Amino acid sequence: MIRIVIAEDQHMLRGAFASLLQLEDDIEIVAQVSDGHEALSMIEACKPDLCLLDIEMPGLTGLEVAAAIRRGGLTCKIMIVTTFARPGYLQQAMSAAVDAYLLKDEPIEFLVEAIRKVMQGKRVVSPYLADSLFAHEDNPLTEREQEVLRMAAEGDSTRVIAGKLYLTTGTVRNYLSSAIQKLEVETRHHAISKARDRGWI
Template sequence: MTTLLIADDQTMVREALAALLGMEPDFEVIAQCARGDEVLPAVRHRSPEVALLDVDMPGLDGLEVAALLAEEFPQVRVVIVTTYGRPGWVKRALDAGVSGFMVKDAPVDRLAEGIRRVMAGLQVIDPELVVESTVHGRSPLTERETEVLRAAADGGSVGEIASALFISSGTVRNRLSAGIGKTAARNRADAVRIARDNGWL
């Protein structure tokens, strides 16, 4: 029996997945989470073998959770299950050590088979997403530029971003300018939107 944790902030989707996967004879859903920051405590408490994570969740996103699980619970296999697969997300997921990346519009039997393959030690990534990620998914931003754009997403001033990241206002302006140029954006907000749409943040 393979034990599962499902994390998704959409209650109906999470409960439907739990019900459908719970009907499989070799699966048992032992934990559900509505927020990314609930996952690690739940893993500590319930010890699932597989964690199914949505990407867009409050608290922490699924890719951040995957990276944390890889550090603290490397034995837990992680499968990203999301509504859509932005190309940049696949690279981030692979960097975080996930075992699978699947989209929610796949039939449940394909998801179930993917989980079984993951439990057999295989990696299961939607092949179309791998192609998209290879062609379109590499971020043009440096790690520092990404950090500044991520901080800028909250709408803070240059001074507030500088204070939060412990760098100078001039450095923030330079990195914002570079980020805007590399994403071919009109302004800071547009650069954040483009980077998010590509899964680079």
């Protein structure tokens, strides 16, 4: 029996995954959770064979949960199931040594087959995303530029960012300006969007 924890913040989708997967004779859903912290707690408590993680969840993202599982030496197989066909996310998932990365619009049969392949020690990536593995694009942003962009993305003003990082507002503006130039866009909003799309922040 393949014991699975499902972590998905959309209630209807989480329920649909559970209902469809439990129709399989060799699959048992041991827990369903809606955020990353719950996911990690249940994985540690239930010791499932496999966890199905959404990327964008409250608390911890699916990628952060995956990294914590690997750091903790847990043997749980990791499958990311997401709506996001972003090369940056896929690269981060591969760096976290996940076992599968699937798009949510795949047929349920593909998901079931992927689960069984992963349990056999294989790695599975949605066919649509496979080409992205070979289109790796290096992150041009420095750690500080990423940090400043992340804070701007959360709605912090230049003054607030400066206060939190113990920098002058001019220095923060310089970091934002540098990020905008490197990403070849015109505004901080475009920079945030592009950096997120690439999985750089």
